[in-house]
Amino acid sequence: MPDIKLSPETPSARGFFTIAGQQFLGIALGIGVWIMLARMLPISEFGEFTAAFGLAMLGGAFANLGLPQYVMLPFRKAISGGDFNIARGIRRVMPWLLIGSGCIAYGVIIGVKEVLGTDCSPREQSVTTVLALLPLTVLMRYLAATAQAHGAPGRAMFLTGPGQFLLIALGLWRAWSRKGEEVCILDVATGWVAASLLICIALWYLNLLVEDEAFKRGKRTVPWRKMVRGSFPFFLSGLGGMLLVQAPFPILGWICDEGRQAAIFAAADRLAKMLMVAYFAGTALFLPLLADAIQSGNQEYYRRLIRRWFSLVGGSGLLIFGILVVFGPSLLGLYGDAYQASYPILLVAGTSWLFTVATGIFLRVLQYGGAGMASTLICVAASLVGVAGMIGLGLIWGAMGVAIAQAVAFVGMYLMLTLKARTLIQPEAG
DSSP, X not given: OOOOOOOSSOOOHHHHHHHHHHHHHHHHHXXXXXXXXXXXXXXXXXXXXXXXXXXXXHHHHHHTTTHHHHTHHHHHHHHHHOOOHHHHHHHHHHHHHHHHHHHHHHHHHHHHHHHHOOOOOHHHHHHHHHTTHHHHHHHHHHHHHHHHHTTOHHHHHHIIIIIHHHHHHHHXXXXXXXXXXXXXXXXXXXXXXXXXXXXXXXXXXXXXHHSOGGGTSSXXXXXXXXXXXXXXXXXXXXXXXXXXXXXXXXXXXXXXXSSHHHHHHHHHHHHHGGGHHHHHHHHHHHHHHHHHHHHHTOHHHHHHHHHHHIIIIIHHHHHHHHHHHHHHHHHHHTTOGGGGGGHHHHHHHXXXXXXXXXXXXXXXXXXXXXXXXXXXXXXXXXXXXXXHHHHHHHHHHTHHHHHHHHHHHHHHHHHHHHHHHHHHHSOOOO
């Protein structure tokens, strides 16, 4: 899979749509995987799996410590400045640190589940098996981020998108061919874990291929204090965002007697995430350049990057949203007739994702530009209000109430981030 060359120039439309095409394939395969799950599992078990999966992704947001997002800055600084000591130290310790934190998070969540309720129900078994994804998900995010920092966004995004879901689909097909109607959540989780492990190995090998030789040999310095201070804003803001994305599933699994509401929400949510095609392609191309521009103090350059983001990422998101509005009922019907009732949820979720995609760059503008604490406070406040709203409205309106609360929280959060970032992107007077 060819990579897009990163240069001081503004990303081209050709480069953007090349990676966007890869991401579309990945998300299309991802939607296909969730459709397979909806067809293979009873609606209650499908909802149960989505609740457990959401809990695993939330645990991953805790366990990654903000390091996969932070690593872009020291790695790009080493590449541009030629001083690799700190980057070598981070490269050496960070994978083991993340694997360890993922295993600790797994143990903590299982322990909390045991304290809250020891009844050996299928739900407990689902959480235990699906949480095995947690350490692998954390490591995968880090390895993909370092590959992007080294200028290989194409192959990294292909592996974490189409590559992963293709392996998952093959695993599901194999389980179905062997067991037919007897496929259970354990089979699904086993296939997902195996696919994630293979992708982590492939990303590790990709990093070895694309990183500068200077990263591999020489003096190493591990800046523990600097890493903690630098990654903390990324950790809290990422945790806040992940909380808004994944909390609906365990919340619906908790406040509703059966997994049906979580399943209905999941069908609409997965389709709405087609808008993330534009966002993922944009971050792969723009973030290394944005980090370079802000660190060099070239304000005109990063204002130009932001304008380009709006035209490419925002415009593509608007096009995808229009497709969902027109063809949403037909696409939801692929899950099964019972899922077509989630079309209003799709419209609500799609609207919030469109605004998030169009303005998503401003979070990184604040973080890279030295206003990480401001962005952290905004994200944490929005996530707490959003979760409270999901619980309150979910108790009244079920999945639709959760969708409305999530949408309001996302739009409010990115609106505040955009307004705050204006102080960093205004042209200098005179």
